[in-house]
Amino acid sequence: MGQFDRNVQEARKQAAAGNLTGALQSTSFALLEKPRDGNLKLFRARLLHALGRHREALADLSGLSATGPSPQLASFRAEVAENAGDLKTAITALTHALPATKTPSPLLAKRAVLYQSLGQFAKAKDDLIEAIRLTPADGELFRLLSAMHRFQASDPLLARMEKTRPKLKKNSLSGAHMDFALSKAFDDLGDTDKSFKLLLQANAAMRLAFPYDANARQTQLDHYKVALANLPDAPSASDAAPIFVTGLPRSGTTLVEQILSAHPDVAGGGEMALFGGLMRKSLGDPASSAPLKATPEALSKLGHAYAKAASARHPKAKRITDKSIQTASYIGAVTAALPNARIIVVRRNPNGNALSLLRQVFLPGKQSFSYNLDDIRSYQQGFDDMVSFWQESLPDKVHVVQFEDLVSTPEQTTRSLLDMAALEWNDACLRPQDNDRAVQTLSAVAVRQPITPHSSQKWQAYAEHLGA
Numbered sequence: 124m125g126q127f128d129r130n131v132q133e134a135r136k137q138a139a140a141g142n143l144t145g146a147l148q149s150t151s152f153a154l155l156e157k158p159r160d161g162n163l164k165l166f167r168a169r170l171l172h173a174l175g176r177h178r179e180a181l182a183d184l185s186g187l188s189a190t191g192p193s194p195q196l197a198s199f200r201a202e203v204a205e206n207a208g209d210l211k212t213a214i215t216a217l218t219h220a221l222p223a224t225k226t227p228s229p230l231l232a233k234r235a236v237l238y239q240s241l242g243q244f245a246k247a248k249d250d251l252i253e254a255i256r257l258t259p260a261d262g263e264l265f266r267l268l269s270a271m272h273r274f275q276a277s278d279p280l281l282a283r284m285e286k287t288r289p290k291l292k293k294n295s296l297s298g299a300h301m302d303f304a305l306s307k308a309f310d311d312l313g314d315t316d317k318s319f320k321l322l323l324q325a326n327a328a329m330r331l332a333f334p335y336d337a338n339a340r341q342t343q344l345d346h347y348k349v350a351l352a353n354l355p356d357a358p359s360a361s362d363a364a365p366i367f368v369t370g371l372p373r374s375g376t377t378l379v380e381q382i383l384s385a386h387p388d389v390a391g392g393g394e395m396a397l398f399g400g401l402m403r404k405s406l407g408d409p410a411s412s413a414p415l416k417a418t419p420e421a422l423s424k425l426g427h428a429y430a431k432a433a434s435a436r437h438p439k440a441k442r443i444t445d446k447s448i449q450t451a452s453y454i455g456a457v458t459a460a461l462p463n464a465r466i467i468v469v470r471r472n473p474n475g476n477a478l479s480l481l482r483q484v485f486l487p488g489k490q491s492f493s494y495n496l497d498d499i500r501s502y503q504q505g506f507d508d509m510v511s512f513w514q515e516s517l518p519d520k521v522h523v524v525q526f527e528d529l530v531s532t533p534e535q536t537t538r539s540l541l542d543m544a545a546l547e548w549n550d551a552c553l554r555p556q557d558n559d560r561a562v563q564t565l566s567a568v569a570v571r572q573p574i575t576p577h578s579s580q581k582w583q584a585y586a587e588h589l590g591a
Contacts, residue, residue, distance in 0.1 A: 127156045131163070143170050161187055165196070168203065175400070177207035178435070194224035201233070208393070208436070210237050228258040235267060244271050260290055262301030266484065269304040274311035281308045299328035303484060319588040322481050326494040329484065335491040337501045343410045344452065344505050350409035350417075351455035352516050357422035360462050363430035365392075365443050366544045367457060369450035370469030371506055372490050373479035375526035379469050380446045381555040382529075382537055386546055390440035392433065394447050401428050402456050409453060417459075426460035442546070451506060454513040458520050465544050468510055471526040473503050474591045475582040496589070 134149035150167045154160065164183045171180035180203045187196065197220030204213035217234045221227050235250035251268040258264065265284055274281055284305055291298035302325035309318035366383060370376045384391030405425040407415045433443050450457065450466070457464055477500070480493040492502040514521045522543035528536045537552050582589065 127153050130156075134166070138170065143174055146170055147174065159186075169199075172199075172203050172206070177203055181207050181209065181212070194220040194230075198230065205237065210241055213237055228254040228261065228264070231257075232264060232267060239271065247271060260287060260297070262287075262291055262295075262297035262299070262304065265304040266300040266307075269307045274308040276312065278308070281305075284308065293324075294328045294331055296328065296332055299325045299332075300484065302328070303482065306482070315584050315588070319585055326481055330491075330494040333488065333491040333494065335495070335498055337492070337498055340492070340502065341505055344509055346410045346412070347452045348509070348512055350415050351453055352512075354417050354422060354455055354459040355419045357426055357460055357462070358419050359423050360460065361423075361426035361430040362463055363426070363433070363461060364463040364465065364545070365429075365433060365445050365461065366465045366467065367398075367450045368444055368446040368467050368469065369448055369454075371471070371476055371480075371503065372448055372485070372493065373483060374471040374476050375469045375529065376446050376448070378526070378529065378555060379467065379524060379540065380444045382540065382552050383444050383544055383546070385551040385555050386442075386541070386549050387551070388441040388546065389544075390437040390443050392437060392443045392445045395433065395436065395445050396447060397432050398429050398445065398457060399447070399449055399453065401425055401432065402453060402460075406456065409456070417456075422456075422460045425456070429461065442544075451509050451513070454517065454521060458517055466521050467540070467543055468521060468523045469526060470523055472582065473500075474586065474589050475526075475580075476503065477589060478582045478585055 130149045130153035134146045134153065137143075137145035137149060147167065147170045150163060150170060154163055154167065157163065164186055168180040168183040171177070171183065181200070184200045184203060197216045201213040201216035201220070204210070204216060214234055214237050217230050217237070221230055221234075224230060231250040231254040235247040235254070238244070238247035238250065248268065248271055251264055255261070255264045255268065265280075265287070268280070269284075272280060284301060288298070288301050288305065291301055302321045306318045306321035306325060309315075309321065366389070368376050368380050368383070370379075380391050380393070383389050402409075402425060405421050405428065406417050407413060409415060433445065434440075437443050451468065454466055457466065477496060480490075480499050481496065483490075483493060485491075485493065492498040510521065510523070514523075524536065524540050524543065529540070534553060538548060541548060541552060582591075
């Protein structure tokens with residue numbers, strides 16, 4: 124057995140044992156001998172993707188056949204490209220996959236979501252309409268389409284949805300998606316009672332599929348407070364100055380990031396999900412009962428590791444935004460590792476926030492608290508307590524912006540927001556709807572619209588239903 128075969132064998136052995144880093148090293152050694160081995164490059168791309176190194180994985184995939192690939196390979200390329208933030212490449216990959224696949228509807232739906240993220244709503248609608256034609260009893264397709272559709276009286280789409288709903292099981296996920304779509308339709312038509320009834324029915328089905336433990340969440344927050352308060356200063360800390368935007372889901376964090384990233388000196392990083400993973404790797408898990416290794420040296424290493432990883436994603440950016448609701452849990456670690464970072468917390472009226480949460484479907488296993496109003500209220504309270512804790516522990520480090528102020532007095536509040544982020548004024552920040560960056564969140568439709576106070580007031584029609 125030659126060295127190439129030994130490296131390949133070792134790579135497979137390490138991958139089977141779960142040691143992806145070791146498998147990657149052996150695979151790379153093998154590719155030094157046979158750099159054009161397509162199967163091996165695909166294997167390395169899968170390892171890189173699993174390790175979160177999506178741009179490197181995409182580079183490996185770019186060397187494989189781009190025309191006429193198998194639907195599986197094209198779909199994988201699309202998944203990697205999306206995670207790397209290259210949505211145009213992801214769309215191209217899905218387009219190549221469609222002619223050869225026997226089940227085009229999921230790919231059409233995925234491409235529609237990508238088009239929506241780029242603000243290309245007409246193309247997104249066309250893909251969803253075609254997917255519904257091919258799979259007429261898929262409630263999720265109707266939900267996705269309804270988000271971009273303004274329902275009118277005697278709307279044929281509503282009639283079709285009502286006709287299809289009895290064919291779907293009451294507590295099925297497909298049925299839940301259809302109920303979300305129907306709720307949106309009746310909200311557009313002004314029938315709040317019917318809309319909210321359907322909303323509760325949809326959320327009840329989602330809760331059956333995705334349970335949630337509020338007590339476990341509170342225990343986690345309590346551990347974070349104990350573990351991350353009063354951390355030492357980091358020597359030789361990174362001078363990077365990222366802008367962390369955090370808040371509850373559906374609180375307006377995407378809008379705030381859209382405003383900030385409209386500034387010529389700022390790149391929108393989106394939900395990079397970098398700091399939390401690096402923190403746990405460098406310091407340990409704050410949610411566990413084990414003590415952290417939060418030495419000054421470890422904190423310094425954490426800050427530099429984050430700055431390097433963020434810069435690799437946006438190498439030309441002067442400043443980067445990082446939007447994650449989880450940041451609020453570990454603000455103490457952020458400020459210790461990155462003393463020049465800015466932390467902006469977005470708050471929204473709790474009733475408006477709760478209604479918006481009830482209307483959303485998140486990725487499986489994500490934000491499961493949102494499928495029950497009582498759990499939403501508990502989660503909101505925990506979040507507010509956490510933010511207050513950091514405000515008291517780290518005065519002048521946590522900056523709060525109110526969503527309702529942002530949409531009712533946009534110029535005044537935007538000026539304050541830019542001051543919070545240590546940015547000079549720029550008129551482009553008043554036109555976030557013109558910011559053409561990709562928006563890979565549930566707010567992709569809303570942030571393409573001019574800022575108005577309408578969204579902040581809509582919950583008032585549901586005040587009685589929300590117990591407000």
